[in-house]
Amino acid sequence: MSNSFVELSNVRLRYSEGDDLALDTTDMKIRKGEFVAVVGPSGCGKSSLLKLVSGLMPPSDGTVIVDGHEVAGPLKIVGMAFQNPTLLPWRTTLDNVLLPLEIVKPHRNRLRQHKAEYVARAKALLATVGLAGYEDKFPWELSGGMQQRASLCRALIHEPDLLMLDEPFAALDAFTREELWDILQNLWMVRPFTVMLVTHDLREAAYLADTVYVMSKRPGRILVARDNTLPRPRDQETTFTQPFIDLVHELRSHIRDVRAA
Template identity: 65%
Template sequence: MTFVDLKGVSLTYRLGKETTLALADATFSINKGEFIAVVGPSGCGKSTIMKLVTGLLPASSGEVRVAGEKVTGPIKGVGMAFQNPTLMPWRTTMDNILLPMEVVEPHKRRFRSNRAEYEAQAMKLLQTVGLADFARRYPWQLSGGMQQRSNLCRALIHEPELLMLDEPFGALDAFTREELWGVMQALWLEKRFTGVLVTHDLREAVYLADTVYVMSKRPGRIVLSRKIDIPRPRSLATTFEPHFVDLVHELRDRISQEHA
């Protein structure tokens, strides 16, 4: 069942009299529970697609629909995680994760009276990502990888149907990044949310996604849709298998054509 649908979507940025066509005629759909990745040259409009899908930016032309509804403004029921964790330094890991429950209805009105229930829900997530022993620690007491795990938990605590990930592991070292691919996969296998990952890391895209979309240089267009026919669960050993390596090279070659 189609959950996210873009039809002929373009976006033009205007700054005074200057205009920049950032995205041109983007057309693709994402099924409910599917995990897709968007890759392409820098500045091609990958993050723009995320803003259009979540309603943070209105399309200049074309149509965006989520769950059958036309997107006309910021949508509800979406989780977001970015390259920087943006955890509040004065709140513990637990309190950072519970923040959406304090501000998002219907949880907001029942948060105080049902806090123990919400804490149990958060603790289950923390156990999944290996942070159960760090619930009462502050961000400055966590490594970068731990902070990003906390960030993922916060994005998922209200059980969104749609999770948007904008370079979530880009600031981490290679070892930690690869470790978090496994964490992200485990969360998806358990929750089966619809996932959209924007990344420059082609191995990351192939590891996590059902389908990888390659975008052209600006103005961004979808120039390749590649199904990833590798069974899950995938492991780091999978990334060294010939078929995995071939897929990464295929994507890299297509992006290289855009630089030519």
């Protein structure tokens, strides 16, 4: 019996009959509580991996197993955040964060009766990301970084076992992005949920992940699984150390080789 929390075995993916493969013979094992990052050239299938693991899309061949069960549809144990925060403009920050509780079982059955408890949880989560006092603001009243913090809170409010992040900081300026790296790391260290992060930012991958996976060009395959032994908690000073710089250069070399192949 595997001790992996997420396991992909010989996974292949075509979006429709007759299409070229998007993913080919992809294998991956992720431990419970592990933080992994997936990097690779554009169009290599990084986002498709997230869709397969979360159950939003079935594989064409192979198996996807999460928490000991083959994935057969959307998983309720998943939280997701994307490059665009996708906050609903007519809802306040607090109501946007509470949204998953209206959808995901068993919370939606408890929400009306235990509303005060859930509101308190949402406010506490917002406070941890620096948004205390912004609960009643609408998305257009928040900066891009604030919106992405709220999006992270929304992804975590139902305490998912698996967090899927699809380039969540790509649209932000460098300083805001690094600030959110620290916020995400702190949230994860308090309650180590399993994380799959798709990113083009090799520094981001090196800063956040326990393991960095490098994918080939389309059709995507895992070419490299690089353990990251940099000690935690990591801070911005870590990014100036030689081991960090060496890791980023190594990852860049892998990507360069992929592009040249």
